[in-house]
Amino acid sequence: MTVVHHEASPELRLGRLGGLFHDTWVVALRNTRRMLRIPEIFMFGLLQPIMFVVLFTYVFGGSMKIGNTTDPNVYKNFLMAGIFAQTVTFATAGAGAGIAEDMHKGLVDRFRSLPMARGAVLTGRTVADLVQTALTLVVLAGVALIVGWRPGSMNPTDIGRILGGFGLLLLLGYAFTWIGALIGLSVRTPEAATSGGLIWLFPVTFISNAFVDSSQMTPWLRHIAEWNPFSATVQAARKLFGDPGLSQSHAWPMQHPVWASLIYSVLIIVVFRTFAVRKYRSAEG
Amino acid sequence: MEAAIRAEGLVKTFGDVRALDGVDLEVPPGTVLGLLGPNGAGKTTTVRCLTTLLRPDSGTAHVAGEDVLRHPDRVRRLMGLSGQFAAVDEYLTGRENLVMVGRLYQMPRRAARARADELLEWFNLADAGDRITKNYSGGMRRRLDLAAALVVRPPVMFMDEPTTGLDPRNRLALWDVIKSLVEEGTTLLLTTQYLEEADHLADDIAVVDHGRVIARGTADKLKAQVGGERVEVVVRDPARLDDARAALVRHAQGEPVVNERMRRITVPVSGGAGLLAEAIRDLDAIGAELDDIGLRRPTLDDVFLSLTGHAAEQGNGEGATTEGGDEDADAAKDKKKDRKDRVSQR
Numbered sequence: 054m055t056v057v058h059h060e061a062s063p064e065l066r067l068g069r070l071g072g073l074f075h076d077t078w079v080v081a082l083r084n085t086r087r088m089l090r091i092p093e094i095f096m097f098g099l100l101q102p103i104m105f106v107v108l109f110t111y112v113f114g115g116s117m118k119i120g121n122t123t124d125p126n127v128y129k130n131f132l133m134a135g136i137f138a139q140t141v142t143f144a145t146a147g148a149g150a151g152i153a154e155d156m157h158k159g160l161v162d163r164f165r166s167l168p169m170a171r172g173a174v175l176t177g178r179t180v181a182d183l184v185q186t187a188l189t190l191v192v193l194a195g196v197a198l199i200v201g202w203r204p205g206s207m208n209p210t211d212i213g214r215i216l217g218g219f220g221l222l223l224l225l226g227y228a229f230t231w232i233g234a235l236i237g238l239s240v241r242t243p244e245a246a247t248s249g250g251l252i253w254l255f256p257v258t259f260i261s262n263a264f265v266d267s268s269q270m271t272p273w274l275r276h277i278a279e280w281n282p283f284s285a286t287v288q289a290a291r292k293l294f295g296d297p298g299l300s301q302s303h304a305w306p307m308q309h310p311v312w313a314s315l316i317y318s319v320l321i322i323v324v325f326r327t328f329a330v331r332k333y334r335s336a337e338g
Numbered sequence: 339m340e341a342a343i344r345a346e347g348l349v350k351t352f353g354d355v356r357a358l359d360g361v362d363l364e365v366p367p368g369t370v371l372g373l374l375g376p377n378g379a380g381k382t383t384t385v386r387c388l389t390t391l392l393r394p395d396s397g398t399a400h401v402a403g404e405d406v407l408r409h410p411d412r413v414r415r416l417m418g419l420s421g422q423f424a425a426v427d428e429y430l431t432g433r434e435n436l437v438m439v440g441r442l443y444q445m446p447r448r449a450a451r452a453r454a455d456e457l458l459e460w461f462n463l464a465d466a467g468d469r470i471t472k473n474y475s476g477g478m479r480r481r482l483d484l485a486a487a488l489v490v491r492p493p494v495m496f497m498d499e500p501t502t503g504l505d506p507r508n509r510l511a512l513w514d515v516i517k518s519l520v521e522e523g524t525t526l527l528l529t530t531q532y533l534e535e536a537d538h539l540a541d542d543i544a545v546v547d548h549g550r551v552i553a554r555g556t557a558d559k560l561k562a563q564v565g566g567e568r569v570e571v572v573v574r575d576p577a578r579l580d581d582a583r584a585a586l587v588r589h590a591q592g593e594p595v596v597n598e599r600m601r602r603i604t605v606p607v608s609g610g611a612g613l614l615a616e617a618i619r620d621l622d623a624i625g626a627e628l629d630d631i632g633l634r635r636p637t638l639d640d641v642f643l644s645l646t647g648h649a650a651e652q653g654n655g656e657g658a659t660t661e662g663g664d665e666d667a668d669a670a671k672d673k674k675k676d677r678k679d680r681v682s683q684r
């Protein structure tokens with residue numbers, strides 16, 4: 054049998070944009086397949102936010118002051134948008150570790166030696182992470198409902214708003230995976246990408262309105278919290294879910310959270326995608 | 339005819355290190371160039387520059403007629419790369435890996451599947467095709483990696499240390515595969531630290547050291563440059579070493595070298611096989627019992643040593659273990675000493 058009978062041609066079937074979609078799809082499929090083969094990662098990724106829901110609800114529940122009340126039921130409903138938002142940002146570490154591992158194992162070299170669209174390897178990864186994040190959110194929302202979260206009412210407009218809230222959360226998660234991608238390309242080992250991908254998320258998610266009412270913070274901290282891109286999405290989700298404890302601050306992102314959330318997320322995607330793709334193209338595997 | 343691979347004046351620096359210091363290469367279509375050199379010589383960096391993975395600081399390169407720097411995408415469609423570290427996805431099966439690569443060349447799904455089947459069959463991986471590659475042996479992974487590089491039947495192939503770390507059986511099997519690729523007309527650039535491998539597979543050899551090509555030519559031509567056949571004799575009884583040396587000295591084209599510990603006498607000669615018969619008769623006449631006798635032509639090891647001043651195995655990192663253990667290491671040391679002796683005589 055002839056195995057080499059040369060057929061390679063310098064032309065591709067698909068155009069530039071078609072190629073990008075095609076290659077992204079192939080890579081996303083590959084990453085999703087990997088996730089299914091290593092279900093532990095998904096399970097642990099799920100366990101942590103569930104733990105947070107339970108711990109924050111029952112441990113902090115009675116002692117957190119939201120507006121003028123410390124009613125645990127109010128805090129419970131206040132809290133969920135914060136936990137959802139924190140959960141989607143934790144996908145950052147997964148994306149970073151995955152890309153660092155591909156670099157480490159030589160797969161990035163393999164991909165870069167193929168006539169692929171430039172952004173496809175990273176976009177494929179972030180899209181696969183988005184799918185995983187969406188699944189996590191679905192499970193988490195189920196747990197939230199079980200412990201007593203009651204978003205809006207069940208009329209059609211409210212359902213639309215609730216879905217919109219989840220949409221903004223996913224967009225934020227997607228934006229953050231691009232930060233993770235850049236981290237993954239910049240560190241030497243997958244382990245470094247995991248810890249490097251997580252560590253900065255703690256200040257970002259805690260100096261915000263996610264777990265406490267930011268109006269009770271020291272003024273300088275409060276300003277950071279109110280302009281924190283992360284807070285904008287939390288506020289937007291709260292607003293769309295009809296949850297209590299909306300920040301009454303005059304800061305623009307708190308007044309127009311949906312717009313702020315959209316703008317911040319898109320901005321993060323544009324900036325970090327640009328840097329990550331540039332870094333990928335010149336990566337030394 | 340235009341060269342299938344051509345590099346001119348490739349320079350690449352990493353910080354203070356000049357990894358490539360002006361590499362020139364030319365590989366005619368359908369031939370194999372062996373890039374030979376120790377770890378850190380610049381072999382991998384050369385391959386990375388030629389395969390669009392790394393942009394050289396200066397110099398030009400063409401692969402299959404396409405300019406590597408100007409049209410990297412066109413080059414990528416015409417070449418296959420099989421790396422030093424088998425780059426396959428551990429959590430996909432062998433078949434899934436190959437189909438994915440085919441799809442990334444924009445092959446239609448059906449064609450990508452058919453090609454994957456064909457390659458799995460050819461590389462003896464058909465039975466393992468639906469297993470996750472994490473559980474593959476090193477040899478299987480290497481074969482899959484090579485198969486991945488052949489998905490679109492590229493006219494030009496780059497193989498970076500294809501057999502480093504493989505056991506002898508797998509190495510031989512891979513050599514067979516490589517030979518049949520070449521028979522079908524593939525142009526191949528192969529890097530290796532194994533002199534034997536370059537000798538066996540390559541039409542031409544370029545010896546690389548410190549980021550430069552320091553010698554090139556066929557294996558025979560390089561060996562001829564070093565010159566000097568010699569007769570090597572291992573006598574059974576160390577007490578007879580001096581007698582044996584005396585019996586051989588009349589054939590010598592220089593001073594015979596005696597290694598007492600190895601009971602070995604090395605005699606520079608010219609005159610080939612006929613002379614070997616005479617030497618055996620002379621030793622027989624004095625009743626010296628022999629463990630071994632032979633006519634040795636210079637190996638690429640000798641070539642390397644004489645060109646670089648250090649053995650090919652020197653300065654080795656991970657992959658460069660000397661096979662065969664102590665005896666080989668001793669032999670290499672002897673060779674070095676031998677070499678020094680010869681040099682000092684000039």
